[in-house]
Amino acid sequence: MKFDNPQLIKYIKGCTSPYHTVDTSLQLLVDAGFTELSLEEPWSLTTGNYVVNVYGTTLFAFHIGEDYRHSLRIASAHTDFPAIRVKPNPITDVKGYTKLNVEMYGGLIQNTWLDRPLGAAGTVVLKGDNPYDVESVLVDTKRPIAIIPNLAIHMNRNVNDGVALNRQKEMLPIIMMNQQGSDTTKSEVDEWNTFLAEEVNCDPSEILSYEITLYPVTEGILVGTEFDFISSPRLDNLTSCFGALSGIVEAKKNKVDGIRCAVLFDNEEVGSRTKQGGAGMLLPNLLERVYRSLGLSRDDMDMDVARGFMISSDVAHGLHPNYPEKNDITNFPVLNGGVTLKQAASQSYAGDAMAIAIVKGLCEEANVKYQIYVNRSDIVGGSTVGSISSSMLPMRTMDIGLPLLAMHSAVETMGACDQEQLNRLMQHFLGDE
Structure with a gap:
């Protein structure tokens, strides 16, 4: 190589x-x-x-x-x-928007993650014949499945003066629209497990746990008039x-x-x-x-x-x-x-x-x-x-x-x-x- x-x-x-x-x-x-x-x-x-x-x-x-x-x-x-990790029981709905409950891993610069298409990768652990006989399966969506939208400047006129982002409130990504339009927090065995099961080709009931990282789908690229730099996650x-x-x-x-x-x-x-x-x-x-x-x-x-x-x-x-x-x-x-x-x-x-x-x-x-x-x-x-x-x-x-x-x-x-x-x-x- x-x-x-x-x-x-x-x-x-x-x-x-x-x-x-x-x-x-x-x-x-x-x-x-x-x-x-x-x-x-x-x-x-x-x-x-x-x-x-x-x-x-x-x-x-x-x-x-x-x-x-x-x-x-x-x-x-x-x-x-530094990255964003998906919590257990992550699904929450607000006025029809389905969001993921997440936590920050390491000292990431939070505002750089806003408005970036995010993929999901990590491991999903499936049931085995006994509690010690479980199977860890890698998963990578290889496509954006989430995004953390910024707030428009019209609703925050001081945004260019610097904004402190609350990790539990402003850093939650949206992943889909819920047609029922409800405001609920749902159990883990729901949309998210169904989504993971489709990614790893198993039944949702087989999923015991997971460790999933959200990542920018941006690929590395050479930058500069003389290509002096590499920009990459x-x-x-x-x-x-x-x-x-x-x-x-x-x-x-x-x-x-x-x-x-x-x-x-x-x-x-x-x-x-x-x-x-x-x-x-x-x-x-x-x-x-x-x-x-x-x-x-x-x-x-x-x-x-x-x-x-x-x-x-x-x-x-x-x-x-x-x-x-x-x-x-x-x-x-x-x-x-x-x-x-x-x-x-x-x-x-x-x-x-x-x-x-x-x-x-x-x-x-x-x-x-x-x-x-x-x-x-x-x-x-x-x-x-x-x-x-x-x-x-x-x-x-x-x-x-x-x-x-x-x-x-x-x-x-x-x-x-x-x-x-x-x-x-x-x-x-x-x-x-």
């Missing part, structure tokens, strides 16, 4: 929920020759390339070279993104997932020694404190399982962790030309300026002087452009999974990412040249000795 901009846009199109990010990524790796493993079965590992689907929304891929102990390198990213953080995948595929291609891993965590946008998130024991447990299966000890793993390295990739705040004062006065990444090394004295971004030096050296070896991001001292920035996951697996770690404009908007903007730089770094990091 080519890891270029057209393939990035195609990848993002397929990754409409964390479940679909894992499914799309898994298929990409299987097609590249990786062997799928199950958490529920014993592993018998040797030199080769493997991938694990972890609870549907996290992915763990790894390459084992002939010399297992040569080096341990890990690239991480996250599969989730979900650049945060599918750009990093795409880069990590390019690196682990390169490790397989080059048959490098050591153990090289790519882990795509879920739930970064809500704190990572889940069984499939970076704030848990998932990564240490999976890594220990790899070492045990290779006949290596916990001491072997601890020594390799101590001399290993992890790159945590998540997007960074590019300098906004309309708000240049929002960035630090000397450390401000720009679009098409290359990979961003993210630093913070608070350790909201992982890294120390040694880690910074290592990644700079890797960039120079791979001819990758890099720049530095530090928050303005009077603005609290975001955080990411790097510091969290490295506290659970005490490995030297550096946070990096691509600079974006409008991070957490329904549609974000990146430099069209930057993905190649990230891919090149990941391919060098995971795919070279």
Whole structure:
């Protein structure tokens, strides 16, 4: 597979929920020759390339070279993104309009979601022979089924002065007209379950639960007089997932020694404190399982962790030309300026002087452009999974990412040249000795 901009846009199109990010990524790796493993079965590992689907929304891929102990390198990213999630019992009617009761997932910029056609994607869980034998089925409408209409300026003359949107009132999407014109809140086993049943080809009574994300159906596109930009939903953080995948595929291609891993965590946008998130024991447990299966000890793993390295990739705040004062006065990444090394004295971004030096050296070896991001001292920035996951697996770690404009908007903007730089770094990091 080519890891270029057209393939990035195609990848993002397929990754409409964390479940679909894992499914799309898994298929990409299987097609590249990786062997799928199950958490529920014993592993018998040797030199080769493997991938694990972890609870549907996290992915763990790894390459084992002939010399297992040569080096341990890990690239991480996250599969989730700010979005709108459908609640249980979601149907409510107002004067004939059927609406969905929803909640916000992560820190999305709410007004950017107004007036955008929204599709629905995620998983539907169906009854089995017993309570533990249930079936999870992916669903993606691949078409708009909802929209959150703005209020006309004639009814809100101050709208251009800024409007605070109430999440429970103004952020509910409409999905259809109810010909009965009633004002009711209906049970879950109603229009919504009937709709989901049609999408997955089952009877509504078979549906036990679901986890459904609403997403903008807008597709990524090149923008600018010289096509300098990519405008797309979900650049945060599918750009990093795409880069990590390019690196682990390169490790397989080059048959490098050591153990090289790519882990795509879920739930970064809500704190990572889940069984499939970076704030848990998932990564240490999976890594220990790899070492045990290779006949290596916990001491072997601890020594390799101590001399290993992890790159945590998540997007960074590019300098906004309309708000240049929002960035630090000397450390401000720009679009098409290359990979961003993210630093913070608070350790909201992982890294120390040694880690910074290592990644700079890797960039120079791979001819990758890099720049530095530090928050303005009077603005609290975001955080990411790097510091969290490295506290659970005490490995030297550096946070990096691509600079974006409008991070957490329904549609974000990146430099069209930057993905190649990230891919090149990941391919060098995971795919070279």
